[in-house]
Amino acid sequence: MSATLLLAQLLNGLQYGVLLFLLAAGLTLVFGIMSFVNLAHGSLYMMGAYAAAMAFGASGSFALAVVAAAGAALFLGWVLEVVVVSRLYRRNHLDHVLATFGLVLFFNELVRIVWGPQPYFVQVPDALSGTVDILGFSYPSYRFAIIAAGLAVAAGAFLLIHKTRVGMLIRAGAQNPQMVAALGVNIRLLNALLFAAGAMLAGVAGAVASPILSVQSGMGEPVLITALVVIVVGGIGSVSGAFYAALIVGLVDTLGRAYLPMMMRGIAERSIADAAGPALASMGIYLLMAVVLACRPQGLFPAQRG
Amino acid sequence: MSALQTHALVKRYGGLLVTDQVSLDIVPGELHALIGPNGAGKTTLINQLSGELASDGGTVRFGDLDVTALPVHERARRGLLRSFQITSIFEDFTVLENATLSALGAREHAWRFWRPMLHDANARRAADEALSSAGLAQRADVPAGELAYGERRQLELSMALAAQPRFLLLDEPMAGMSAQESAAVIELLQRLKGCYTILLVEHDMDAVFALADRISVLVHGRVMFTGTPAEIRDHPEVRAVYLGDDAL
């Protein structure tokens, strides 16, 4: 168990966590403010990835691909909010789940019709295809860039939420949605904006993840479910909670997969270890969630409610 | 022995002291009224007595049992029942189903998976009696959601009665009722006096002075004074703070 390997895995965990944060941030805001369960968030991530793949294929520019993903997801999010989501705010969560489930099935099939069932491969942009030297070892530049970009987005989100008027409205809305509406704020516009912004983050996450993960139908759901775990662990409605929880979940998952099988072999006989190791590793984050819920049902960093 | 006794009961919301060292001693069989201006903390106190709110200090004794740590359903099963100020019934169930479920819950249990609830003889009898007392016997098969406001309040009360309580916590049972409806409730409570011990929170002063054996006045979370209706009427501080010289 070398130090270099550990450091690399730590960075991988951080990178995964940052990606999870991009997804979880929009998700938790929509849950917290509009109380809306959006299972189709993974579909927005997927559509962003496809938009990026198309744009990159057409232009060769990764920057353009990310912009295309952001734009496509923003537009799609806006349309979904106006046509479907806004009609469901007053309904119960079951109706949210049902409707967004239908949307997931629709988008997964749509993508299969338009682009076929085979996975799409997006290349890492040339500028970032090398490695960086960190503390004496080489780490892929692209993954490092994801960490840096993700942290920048997190910092930007923090500034937006805590230092601007829009951010103040968002925080107020999270604490007391009815009051914000009563104050005459155009709540419909705010909701649509919020939903679309969350969608945009998801799309960007999709674009950013596309060189690392394969772009294909159904790619959104595994990440979505992990993002849901992040939100539950962090505390629903809390963006800062989502940030810390995303890093924790990212690290637990990555380190678990890297080291649990190895550790199992140390304490159990080989055949059991080879079966139990990967099993435990894949269940790791769910065990984490179960423990957090058993001890602190409101999450580790819950939003303060008014 | 008291029917219900609290000692130095406290409840804080952040820096605000909503219940301030409340000590009450309710005599078995009496109808004890709790009055006070809006915001005095009456509903909070009821919630502490029923178990919905955990107290920050003090104790609640029900008979010879310390119930301070007991959850709501445990207190209900021991005979400490309440009615809600804002009607809280089962809208999709019929009036009879509402009452029968209440009768079943407090005195028996619901771990039965086959025979219909309405065929339970004991529960049914208790429900029928409670509904008759409250004047709702004719409306037994109406879905609760379709009742008029006054009838909903009556159902609220009959659900507490159906559970065959030893002690009733009634939180403004006549809230929003017409004079005629209130008169019916006052008459019902007159009949119930003596059968059950009752702690009644009410704003309707006519009802309070007609029914209460003793009255406690709650102001800013403190019991300012406890006494008979006559004593309350004459108490100068109570008149000033709450009743206003004109009201009497």
Place this chain on the structure above:
Amino acid sequence: MKTSRVLRPSTLVPLLLLAGLALLPWVATAAGQPFWIAFFARIIIYAIAASALNIALGYGGLVSFGHALFLGLGCYAVALPSFFESGNGWVHLLWCVGATGVAALVTGAISLRTSGIAFIMITLAFGQMGYFLLVSLKNFGGDDGLPISLTSRFGPLDLGSPLAVYCTSFAVLAMATWWSARLRAAPFGMTLRGAQQNARRISAIGLPALHYQLAAYVISGVLCGVAGLLLANLNAFASPSTMSWTVSGELIVMVVLGGMGSVFGPLLGAVAFLGLEEALKGVTEHVWVVFGPLIVLVALVGKGGIAGLLQRLDRIRPVATAAPVVAAAEEVAS
């Protein structure tokens, strides 16, 4: 003239459906289409799973997005003993009830510490947990699934043929539906339904809602597991994909489409859902691009599903009876 309870649409249509399903094996054999037996057996099995979910979701209001976990556990309760050379149906059933019971108790106890959105997400995550666990068991097929060579034998009854599975499943569905109807009006069912309407009130009348909800979750999980046991026998195969969250979602759609909290809703929903899926397959291979929006529509429109629709037809029918016409005629004559 009072219309008999049985003849009202809301009871008549489902009973006719059940009668049709009872006759199906004969009809299928007579028409020379034996594969219908397997097709409808699958519908019946999903109707059982939907009935199970209906107890937790319809009566209890517990939106579980992870019920496929119990369906899958039921499948593997057959597949694993079969792998280890045991075809004894009672052993399979014991493992099924045991595994799903324990899983439902543990996941239910943890999940019920939350409510609302968090509850939905936690049940979803637990379902995923089961899925990944089974996928990682490479020795038992992993992603590819596990073929079943020794189907469940209960004495002379061997669930190795589609007909045997069909008849057994039909019997289970009939009993489950009957019990579900009784449960709805029994104290347990009333408590669950009351807790869904007004949890605060349920506590206030002396019933610990949480205990009943957990019991409902466990009962629901075990019955769903039994459906899984039957499914594994029908397919002679167990796969982790049975535990995927899309299956959980489909079960929810069936319950809501049929009519949440109604007695016959699960049956109606399963038939409608799987029937529609099959019909669409005949038209296009891209079923979900049509079905997905239909599910969105079901969510937007709501209104009690198919059972709710039939109940509204109940109220229309009495107008057509003779009594009001006779009364009006008498009035005119006098």
